[in-house]
Structures are given as C-alpha cells and as structure tokens.
Amino acid sequence: MTPQESLTFPRQQRGSDIAGGEKVCPVCSRETKDEFVPLIVLDEDLRKLVTANAPDTREFAAICSRCLRLFERAQNEIERDAAVQKDGSHVLSTPLRLDADDRFSGKGVTIAFLDSGFYPHVDLTTPKNRIIAYRSLLEEDGELESLFQPDVASWHGMMTSVVAAGNGSLSNGFYRGLAPDSDVVLVKLARTGRITEADIQTGLEWVLANREKYNIRVVNISAGGDYEQSYLDDSLSQTVEHCTAAGITIVCAVGNAGHLPNHPVFPPASAPSCIAVGGLDDNNSINRAKRGMYRSSYGPTADGLQKPEVIAPSIWVPAPILPNTPTAQQAELLQRLDKSEDSDLHDIIRDNPGIDAELDAALDRPVHSIRQIILLKLRRENVITQHYKYVDGTSFSAPIVSSLVAQMLEANPALTPQKIKRILISTAERLPHYEVDRQGWGVIDPRKAVEMALF
Secondary structure: OOHHHHOOOOHHHHOHHHHOOOOEOOOOOOEOOOOEEEHHHOOHHHHHHHHHHOOOOOOOOEEEHHHHHHHHHHHHHHOOOOOOOOOOOOOOOHHHHOOOOOOOOOOOOEEEEEEOOOOOOHHHHOOOOOEEEEEEOOOOOOHHHHHOOOOOOHHHHHHHHHHHHOOOHHHOOOOOOOOOOOEEEEEEOOOOOOOOHHHHHHHHHHHHHHHHHHOEEEEEEOOOOOOOOOHHHOHHHHHHHHHHHOOOEEEEEOOOOOOOOOOOOOOOOOOOOOEEEEEEEOOOOOOHHHOEEOOOOOOOOOOOOOOOOEEEEOOOEEEEOOOOOHHHHHHHHHHHHHHOOHHHHHHHHHHOOOOOHHHHHOOOOOHHHHHHHHHHHHHHOOEOOOOEEEEOOHHHHHHHHHHHHHHHHHHOOOOOHHHHHHHHHHHOEOOOOOOHHHHOOOEOOHHHHHHHHOO
C-alpha cells in the first residue's frame, strides 16, 4: 500500500492510537483537517527521515498528510545528495523547512546585496552566471579584481547572497535558497571592520541610480548603522524612503542584540518603509511547537515604530563555505575523514599536516578517540559537507525574506513595496508565549505569501 492510498483510510481503520481523536499533528503541531497517515505504511527510509528530523517528545504513530508531502519532497532530494548525517538528521534545506512554494524561484527578479565584500560562488555562477553587476565603493579596488579575492571581508556577503539566491549546485540543488533563479547585483561597501551608516547610504544611492539599468526590485542589507535615531533626522533612513517610493523593496536585518537590556534597532532597519527582519530559532525542525525566538534586536524604535515586522530562520541556516580558505580546507578534511575507513584515518591525517592542529596532535591516539574528535569538530564547526555549514544571525534571516520577496514579485510583478510588506505581515504567524515587540507579526509563511501575491 502506498502512502497516498493511506490518505483514504477510514478513521476506524487508523485506530485511536494513531490520531487519538485529535486534530493536531505530533510532528508539525499544526491543527489540521487532513487525514493522518500511519507511519507503519511508509517505507523504512521515509519513516527514518520523519523520526530523525521531527522528533516529538513522545512516540507517535501517524503524521498529517501535509508533513508527509514535505518529507516525500525531502526524501526525493536527499537521494540526489550525500549531505546527510548518519542518524538521518540535519537534512532539511531552507525551502523545505519553510514549506516554500517551489513553483516560483525569483526568475526575472533582481536582488541587490549591500555588504562588506563578496565572492562569485558557483551557486550563483553555474550553470548560468546570475551576477549581472558588481560594484565596489572602494576607490582603490579594481572592480572585478576585488570580487575574486577571497579575503576576510568576502565571506559575509557571499553567504548572504547565496542564502537568498544560491541554487545549491554543490549539493545537487539541495541547499538552495528560495530564489535560485533570481539575478543578483553585488555592492561592496567596505573592506574590513564595521560598515558605517555612510557606507550603507552610498550603496543605496548607487542602487537608486542604477535600479532601471539592472531592474533592481529588492535590496538586502545585512548590516546596521551607527546608533539609534529618528528617521526624521537620519539621512540613511530618508534614502530608504526614497528607494521605497521608487518601487524598491528594502529588507534589513534587525541586529542580534536582543539578549541585552538595551536592544535598539539602528538605521536602516528602523526606517518606516523597510521590512525589518528578526530571528526565529526553529531548532532545526519543522515541529512548530519547537519554535522559539533568536536573540535579535527589537523596538519600538526611537519613533515608536514596531520593528521587526517579521521573523525568519536565524540559526541552523545552511550557507556556503568560502572557497580557498583554511576553513574550507578543514571542512574538506573533516568530511573525508568522516567517510573513510578506520584503517585509513592515521594516514590521511599524516598526509595533511597543518590543516587542523587538534587532528595533528591526535596522531598517536587510537581510532575510536580520533572518531570522537572528528564528530565533535564537525558539530562544533557546524560543518554539513566540505562545501556548506550552518550559520546564525539575523544577517541570514534577512536574505531569506529577500528571496521570498523575489518569489512574490515573480508571481506578480505589479506588486509595490507597500503591498509586499502588507502581504508578509498579514500571512505571518505569531509565536505563542513571546512578546509582540520581539517578533512583530511573526514567522513568515512563504507559501501563503506567494498565494496572496497571485491575487
């Protein structure tokens, strides 16, 4: 019997131990009118995938049909990708965790990213180069030369752009963003150190001047200004308002200071018309009961405005590792060791000196001890594969929202920034037991947002 056939089971055949007369799915915690599907009818691999990635605090015997569809999608993609842990966990990509609408991929929409630096990651350049423009605001930089230098300033912008628009080419399409067909414009604001408010404003002014040339509809800013201030007296905030009036949707990370007594929201996130994004911690699970708040900053702003408006995953976010760096070398070595036979571990470490000091120091240890070190380092370094790792911060929740906006604009190019913002907040879902100030209107719902954008 197939899982699809099980959807037609009469309630008495499913038994009270499966659904228990309840309408709440034990996996996603959603109240649903859908039929419940017994786990026993699923094939073994699919059943393992469900239990590993959506563990409940108690044993459960059935899941809702919506969860079944999600995990069937996950299984199909995982079969094409080797990025799966031994226990079957840590496999859901951002589109799957958010149950995004895969009919839309940001095609025909350009997202501009303002950041400290960038690198042309293959998830943006293959099979087609979707980086349609690169602009460095540093006078001493050669335009293209600085893009291909994997320096310390490159990783942040590379990650934000790939989180939004990457196609997951190094994972067979698995670790992709919500808008893997969108075009991108990269604007480098600074070399190292803190990005200033003046840097961000200069970048926005360049976008405003070139919006028609590159058809820029969305701008992602994963950086904050200098201090809290009223938008009435702040030139950066006024520039945000000008961009919005010109039809550009501005998406800003709200910051990561929510754990502090003073948790101000700085420009440009405090500008009235921007979409300020806070952080969701979903514990790497689709179980909605496990959702909590990340330590993101929140308002009200100096002008009494609600910020953030929405929240999105801000931890456990898959992102690329910057190529040709010590971190990339370490991740490659750890993955190779993890997949190697016990008899080969010592030789592999001996043949790769200087990459990881802890592994070098473990050469005289027995195999079981080396295995423990490898496992601990994979977890500590958040390594998924040699090409991807998990990252955290509202810097990465903002591009998730930017990519959703690109999906919405593909679905309906006539949407204005004001309409986009209205749809996002009206389809968001608030977390229970958390202050409204911290989460705004709640967690984005990509599927509902796209559906509303169509009408």
